Amino acid sequence: MLSITNRTSLSAVGVDAAVRFDADASTLSMFAVIQLAVYGGMQIPVGVLLDRIGARPMITIGMALMAIGQAVLAFAPDVGWAIVARMLVGAGDAAVFPSVLRVVAVWFPARQAPFLVQMTGILGQFGQLAAIFPLAALLHATTWTIAFGSLAGLGVLFTVLTFAVIRNRPPDRAEDVSVDTQTGAIQIVRSSVDFREGFRQSWAHPATRLAFWSHFTTPFSGTAFMLLWGFPFLTVGQGLTPPVASLVFSVYVVCGMLSGPVIGALSSRHPMRRSRMLVLPIIALQAVVWLVVIGWPGQAPLWLLFVLAFAMSTGGPASMIGFDHARTFNPAHRLSTATGIVNVGGFLAALLAILFIGLAMDFQGAGTPDAYTLDAFRIAFLTQVPLWVLGATFIVVERRRTRVHLGLDEPRVRRRRRDPLASAGDTPGDELPLD
Numbered sequence: 001m002l003s004i005t006n007r008t009s010l011s012a013v014g015v016d017a018a019v020r021f022d023a024d025a026s027t028l029s030m031f032a033v034i035q036l037a038v039y040g041g042m043q044i045p046v047g048v049l050l051d052r053i054g055a056r057p058m059i060t061i062g063m064a065l066m067a068i069g070q071a072v073l074a075f076a077p078d079v080g081w082a083i084v085a086r087m088l089v090g091a092g093d094a095a096v097f098p099s100v101l102r103v104v105a106v107w108f109p110a111r112q113a114p115f116l117v118q119m120t121g122i123l124g125q126f127g128q129l130a131a132i133f134p135l136a137a138l139l140h141a142t143t144w145t146i147a148f149g150s151l152a153g154l155g156v157l158f159t160v161l162t163f164a165v166i167r168n169r170p171p172d173r174a175e176d177v178s179v180d181t182q183t184g185a186i187q188i189v190r191s192s193v194d195f196r197e198g199f200r201q202s203w204a205h206p207a208t209r210l211a212f213w214s215h216f217t218t219p220f221s222g223t224a225f226m227l228l229w230g231f232p233f234l235t236v237g238q239g240l241t242p243p244v245a246s247l248v249f250s251v252y253v254v255c256g257m258l259s260g261p262v263i264g265a266l267s268s269r270h271p272m273r274r275s276r277m278l279v280l281p282i283i284a285l286q287a288v289v290w291l292v293v294i295g296w297p298g299q300a301p302l303w304l305l306f307v308l309a310f311a312m313s314t315g316g317p318a319s320m321i322g323f324d325h326a327r328t329f330n331p332a333h334r335l336s337t338a339t340g341i342v343n344v345g346g347f348l349a350a351l352l353a354i355l356f357i358g359l360a361m362d363f364q365g366a367g368t369p370d371a372y373t374l375d376a377f378r379i380a381f382l383t384q385v386p387l388w389v390l391g392a393t394f395i396v397v398e399r400r401r402t403r404v405h406l407g408l409d410e411p412r413v414r415r416r417r418r419d420p421l422a423s424a425g426d427t428p429g430d431e432l433p434l435d
Contacts, residue, residue: 002158003096004127005135006066006089007035009151011128012136012231012246015369020144021079024367029358031086032228033351038090040347043340046095047192054168054176055099055106062099063162065092067155074148097124098191102176105189106169110180118264121320122257128226132249136242190336198337206401207329208338213398214279215322216345217391221286221384222312223350226252229357229380236369237377238299248302248309256313263317267324272408274321275399280392282318286311287388294378319346329402349387356383 010017010031018028050058069088076082104116139147169176176189193199202208225233226249234245267274289311293300300308322345326338357380361367366376403409 001124001127001130002154003062003066003093004124005130006070006127006151006155007039007093008128008131008226009070009089009135009148010086010228011226012132012242012249013139013147014228014231015235016139016144017082018232018369021076021082022368023079025361026355026358026367027079029228029354030083032224032354034083035086035090035093036227036347036351036354038087039094040344040351042091042094043098043343044193046098047336047340050099050102050191055102056163056166056168058095058099058102059166060159060163062092062095063155063159065089065095067092067152067159069152070148070155071152074145074152102189102191103166105178106173106176110178110185110187113178114264114268118260118320121316122260125253125257128253129250132246132253136246140242187332190333193337193340194334198334199341202330202334202338202341205329205338206398206405207325208341210275210395210398210402211322211325211338211342212345213391213394214275214325214345215319215342216349217283217388217395218279218286218321219315219319219346220349220353220387221290222252222256222315223346224353224357224384225312227350228354232369232372233377233381234305236372237374238305240302240305244302248305251306252309252313254313255310256316259314260317260320263314264320267321271324271328272403274324275395279318279321279395282314283388283392283395286315287385290381290384294381299374322346329406349391353384353387357381 014028017023017031018025021027023031046058065088069085069092072088073082073085076085100120101117104113104120108116135147135151138150178187178189179185180187224230230249231242231245234240234248235242238245240248263278266278270277289304289308293304293308296304322342323339326342327335330338360380360383361372361376364376364379366372366380400409404411
């Protein structure tokens with residue numbers, strides 16, 4: 001929860017950050033883009049360190065880095081120091097969730113792991129509510145330094161608590177292993193990515209590519225909205241008051257928590273229809289609702305913004321289907337590598353979306369809060385469309401390749417036509433391919 005609060009701590013105070021650091025839209029985007037880039041880039045070092053030292057010190061280090069980052073942000077005099085602060089937050093955030101998954105795998109029976117991972121993700125979303133309401137209220141009631149300094153102090157407290165409470169493994173085990181209580185099977189838990197043969201073999205499997213594009217396409221809109229651009233769009237563009245805008249954010253968080261178990265259950269029951277039944281319809285839902293909001297004459301009604309929040313909230317749970325693909329179709333010794341590949345997809349799309357929106361605002365001359373307009377936001381959010389189209393196209397292509405690879409569909413036979421100049425007695429080798 002605290003990790004996600006730190007990650008999304010600029011979500012409800014993006015306008016305040018732009019004013020404090022005198023930052024234009026593209027510079028403001030860089031806060032989130034660099035944070036996500038560091039988060040993604042740290043996944044491999046985190047995996048290696050997890051295998052060497054375990055979850056307890058990694059979570060402690062992650063909490064400490066986030067606390068330092070928020071302290072730097074609290075006193076940052078300019079944009080440069082603010083970016084350094086978000087880099088520290090991104091690095092600390094990167095260490096927490098993989099470490100928590102390690103704790104789940106080692107401490108709980110293998111059959112309970114999927115449920116506990118889902119619950120971890122759902123409970124963690126309460127951290128977004130903390131960033132939306134208490135942090136924003138504290139900032140507006142006091143000062144920037146007090147608000148982010150308080151978040152840093154909370155990070156110090158939890159650095160101490162995690163070190164005192166968490167243990168790498170049960171006391172009866174000498175190493176990090178996962179135990180299947182039904183079969184008695186014991187498996188060593190690995191987190192690091194194998195960059196030699198494993199990476200090539202994982203990417204060569206079409207199911208891994210399908211997982212990558214599923215995770216690329218489904219969550220980025222909600223991530224960009226919640227991480228940075230949603231609050232300015234709602235308050236300045238749509239004219240909502242901060243409390244009402246926070247209510248829209250709350251709908252996003254609550255709907256994501258409610259839809260997660262439903263999407264997870266459907267994914268488990270229909271493993272061969274995940275893309276057609278869940279991923280592609282959710283992408284279409286997000287795109288259609290966004291286009292309706294963008295094309296609405298004047299400011300959108302509140303009910304439509306609630307629908308938008310619901311549509312975006314389904315992206316996070318749907319993105320977890322990518323990890324289901326990776327887990328289902330990759331052998332255990334390549335699972336960490338495949339999971340790392342999939343994880344890159346979502347954060348790559350999110351940082352591209354955030355950056356494109358900021359650049360589009362600047363290109364329209366709406367780079368600062370006093371120049372933000374609804375029309376500028378409309379054009380800026382249209383930059384999401386190419387990402388949806390790109391991702392959906394590759395999902396369709398890789399789904400077909402995956403089914404052929406698994407023997408569920410027959411490979412397409414390339415039709416051929418005869419050369420009109422060839423004689424009737426020519427052999428088939430003289431035919432010309434149609435495509």
